[in-house]
Amino acid sequence: MGNGEIVAFRAVFQDTAAPVDAGTPTCNTWEDGVDKLVYNGLALDEFVFELEKGGDGVAIVVTIPALGLTMQRN
Structure with a gap:
């Protein structure tokens, strides 16, 4: 990668049908x-x-480490 700032994010998925969430935004x-x-x-x-x-x-x-995939903006 170049000299820019690096930030990482994790995708999270909510199961709104799960009893613990009971349809709430928690x-x-x-x-x-x-x-x-x-x-x-x-x-x-x-x-x-x-x-x-x-x-x-x-x-x-953007890089997805698990897939060994890196995509660059043109």
Whole structure:
């Protein structure tokens, strides 16, 4: 990756039908989902972004480590 700021996010999924959430926006079910889906020994819910150096937070690269996939903005 280049010289921009690196930030990572995890995708979380809420099961609003689960009794613990009871249709509320509390989203307790996400706690059981982190790292639940893995591929190549890495979590599929992790996304790593490189932001433009000195920019306004524009993502120029996104990487999904589990897939060994990196996509660059043209």
